[in-house]
Amino acid sequence: MKMFLLSICSVGLVFGQAEAHFKFSVQSPIVVAGTKLKPGEYKVDVEGSEASFRLDGKVVKVPASLQAEARAYKDTTMESSDSNVRAIHIGGTVMTVVFVHAAGGN
DSSP states (O other), X not given: OEEEEEOEEEXXXXXXXXXXXXXXXXXXXXXXXXXXEOSEXXXXXXXXXXXXXXXXXXXXXXXXXXXXXXXXXXXXXXXXXXXXXXXXXXXXXXXXXXXXXXXXXX
């Protein structure tokens, strides 16, 4: 799996409620849970079992979950295989957003 560094603008987490709110920049097209996202600066909200990606007034929702890791991440990074994102590690936290992939996806 490849790791990509994402530029991070802000992170806000509410651990007890399994929520995360952060921004990151995508430099080239990616696929998250079977949904293609174009390059841009996204606002991401993870609540319950869903992540919402907001860009230019449009919202894309995909299945996701939050997991606490053993160590904090210095920077926000993205785990992917080809262009398919498997997870985003949120910089400055111990949280990882894990994506549920569409049937037939990687």
